[in-house]
Amino acid sequence: MIRIETEPWSAMVAHARQIYPDECCGAMLGIAENGSKTVSAALPLENAFAGPRAARYELRPEDLLAAEKAARSRSLDLIGIYHSHPDCDAYFSQTDLKNSCPWYSFVVLSIRNGEFHHANSWLPNIEQTEAAGEELIY
Amino acid sequence: MPKVLIPTPLRQFTAKQDTVSVPGATVGEVLGALTALYPDLRKHIFTDEGKVRSFVNVYLNDEDIRYLSKDSTAAQESDTISLVPSIAGGSTTTAPPEAAADPAALSNDEILRYSRHLILPEVGIEGQRKLKAAKVLLVGAGGLGAPLGLYLAAAGVGRIGLVDFDVVDATNLQRQVIHFTSDVGRKKLDSAAEKMLAINPYLKVVKYETALSSESALEILKDYDLVVDGTDNFPTRYLVNDACVLLGKPNVYGSIFRFEGQATVFAYQGGPCYRCLYPEPPPPGLVPSCAEGGVLGILPGTIGLIQATEAVKLILGIGEPLVGRLLLYDALGMRFRELKLRKNPECPVCGEHPTITRLIDYYQFCGVPAPNAAAQETRVNEGEIDVTEVKAKMDRGEDFVLLDVREPHEYKIAAIAGSRLIPLGEVPKRLGELDPKADIVVHCKSGMRSAKACGILRQAGFERVRNMKGGILAWSDSVDRGVPKY
Numbered sequence: 030m031i032r033i034e035t036e037p038w039s040a041m042v043a044h045a046r047q048i049y050p051d052e053c054c055g056a057m058l059g060i061a062e063n064g065s066k067t068v069s070a071a072l073p074l075e076n077a078f079a080g081p082r083a084a085r086y087e088l089r090p091e092d093l094l095a096a097e098k099a100a101r102s103r104s105l106d107l108i109g110i111y112h113s114h115p116d117c118d119a120y121f122s123q124t125d126l127k128n129s130c131p132w133y134s135f136v137v138l139s140i141r142n143g144e145f146h147h148a149n150s151w152l153p154n155i156e157q158t159e160a161a162g163e164e165l166i167y
Numbered sequence: 168m169p170k171v172l173i174p175t176p177l178r179q180f181t182a183k184q185d186t187v188s189v190p191g192a193t194v195g196e197v198l199g200a201l202t203a204l205y206p207d208l209r210k211h212i213f214t215d216e217g218k219v220r221s222f223v224n225v226y227l228n229d230e231d232i233r234y235l236s237k238d239s240t241a242a243q244e245s246d247t248i249s250l251v252p253s254i255a256g257g258s259t260t261t262a263p264p265e266a267a268a269d270p271a272a273l274s275n276d277e278i279l280r281y282s283r284h285l286i287l288p289e290v291g292i293e294g295q296r297k298l299k300a301a302k303v304l305l306v307g308a309g310g311l312g313a314p315l316g317l318y319l320a321a322a323g324v325g326r327i328g329l330v331d332f333d334v335v336d337a338t339n340l341q342r343q344v345i346h347f348t349s350d351v352g353r354k355k356l357d358s359a360a361e362k363m364l365a366i367n368p369y370l371k372v373v374k375y376e377t378a379l380s381s382e383s384a385l386e387i388l389k390d391y392d393l394v395v396d397g398t399d400n401f402p403t404r405y406l407v408n409d410a411c412v413l414l415g416k417p418n419v420y421g422s423i424f425r426f427e428g429q430a431t432v433f434a435y436q437g438g439p440c441y442r443c444l445y446p447e448p449p450p451p452g453l454v455p456s457c458a459e460g461g462v463l464g465i466l467p468g469t470i471g472l473i474q475a476t477e478a479v480k481l482i483l484g485i486g487e488p489l490v491g492r493l494l495l496y497d498a499l500g501m502r503f504r505e506l507k508l509r510k511n512p513e514c515p516v517c518g519e520h521p522t523i524t525r526l527i528d529y530y531q532f533c534g535v536p537a538p539n540a541a542a543q544e545t546r547v548n549e550g551e552i553d554v555t556e557v558k559a560k561m562d563r564g565e566d567f568v569l570l571d572v573r574e575p576h577e578y579k580i581a582a583i584a585g586s587r588l589i590p591l592g593e594v595p596k597r598l599g600e601l602d603p604k605a606d607i608v609v610h611c612k613s614g615m616r617s618a619k620a621c622g623i624l625r626q627a628g629f630e631r632v633r634n635m636k637g638g639i640l641a642w643s644d645s646v647d648r649g650v651p652k653y
Binding site for chain 1: 172174175176177185210211220221222223224226229231249251252253254255256257258386387389390
């Protein structure tokens, strides 16, 4: 189960709407205990994908390293990654899966016509062959 | 002992510690010691084959060890090692079905088209599918790019990226056979892509209308399996080399000058790179370009096709690649020679302790002005004079020397009336023929050699020396169209 507090949640939705029609991406910082995660801060990051960004995103490892450092400095942990799917369902695509990392929760926000529509959280496996749905509360 | 920062999700395997100090002289040893200490951690970082998992980047302090010495990067007592995931994705709905349908499958039409390849056991269906799956980047759609583009397209390479920002010029037609007379004035990218697709409609051409730069190179190159260098200048050549080394992509190299050419494969599986051969660029102006020095039109055909052959061999994985050997071709003597190339352990980019771990400013490195900076620089340079001003001086009947520093055979093609010929190479020993107090305007074909001559004259104490901007080409454009361009 992953719970996103109101403040980071609003920031994530605002980020996704702002970057629409491109995909946005960012890091989620918070605390993970006994399988239950709480996100208390969202860190918008740049979509570094080289081509058209309407249907792709890429995170720079340097930015993730900085996010990890930012988390440590606030006594939080990097516990998840979020990105948006403009005018598309909040599913975990093959592209998402093949470029994922099993260490984190992946929250996908569906944005339709520039407005938030729905969201899901996913937990990819280590072989990057499938992702299980994770209960998402916001 | 070096510290390893443990990402949150992995701390369940390290007794909840967020930082673990373990011994080791290299990053590889430290990670080995870490996973020996916490065996449950191992499968989250390494595959069963012992390779670091695809989604894990290892950083030493702020540097990705892929750009340092990988596993053998030295780890100091005070160093911090971080495990950083590699994450991307996207909603692309078209990609998965495409991938599922095997993009390298051959249709019946393609089987017929590639029949002469398919009956070679060294190629066969499997090889032809490798070609179709291959992604090759051609840097430059000029002399070398022309034969490369045509033959790689015909051979069935599935995706060819083309990098070029030039337009077709009449002087290109003598050798750049991918461009036709009717293409003069068109973008080389459009002209080349059209011919390649006419030869093989199964090809996908990706056009990059840009001069490859330190900012764009890694982004463009990273999507390709191998890079074929068809550039004509040193800054881009070093840029292509360094980017290939950093990304671990083979660089199929070729270069041409007058009647001679060279070819080899750089940065291939631990082989030498361009910097192992030429650690430093030549001084600016020492090696003339094809525009300055001329080139036999057929020469790029020969060298380009050697590059194409090597590219196809690398894709197919057959034969003996031209690695660690520099092939030299002399068209006048019609001889091929081979020089052994060794990897330089001190090489700043591919050696044991690389100092170049990211792309640098290659124009500065080669001591030449960047293309867009050039125009600005000449404007502020007082040592230069415009062709129209030279014409005005003539018309006013001013007393000055117009010194032409080109070669006698160039003088025969085109010359400015009243000019005096002393080829650049003879200038130092013929200084006595000139009056040090005279007003001297120096010109060549485009302004490069005359700039060198101005430098020689000024050093010898000549005070009133100016370089005619743009050379005889500019003269033909702006003053006298009767003077032919060449």
